[in-house]
Amino acid sequence: MNVDDVRELALSFAGVSESRPFAPDRxxxxxxxxxxxxxxxxxxxxxDDQVTVKADPERVAELQHRFKAVHPAYxxxxxxWVNISLAGDVPDKLIRELIGDSHDLVAP
Structure with missing residues (x-):
């Protein structure tokens, strides 16, 4: 996955906004x-390009243990929260799943 793929997926969920409150490149x-x-x-x-997502604490620990490209969130x-390197060892399918799960955790 790349940043364009992440952006497209994130915006595909109903009722999602995009902003840059911290920096033009964040x-x-x-x-x-x-x-x-x-x-x-x-x-x-x-x-490198990374995406930060929310997950259940058990899943956070499992992901950090299983993949080199998953780190504690910045x-x-x-x-x-975890940071996932898009160029790392996490399969694209799992990154998509984690973004969807993160959305589901915060959606009303």
Whole structure:
């Protein structure tokens, strides 16, 4: 996956907005109904493109143990959020699933 794929997927969910409140190169995706973040595309602070998603704490731990490309989230609650390198060892299908799950966790 690449940043365009992530953006397209995130915006495919009903009632989603895109903004850049932190930096021009850091894209935040929120549900419009309750204004909750479910995905963030990385900015220049990372050496590669990454997406940050929310997950159940058990899944966060499992993902970090299983994949080298999954790390504790940058500046977010590390119990619930992970950064995923898009160029890493996480299959695209799983990245799509995790973005969808993150959306479902915050959607009203």
């Amino acid at each position: 894209v935040v995706f929120k549900t419009v109904a309750n204004n909750k973040v479910f995905a963030i595309l990385s900015g220049h602070e990372f050496p 500046k977010l609650n590390k119990r619930y």
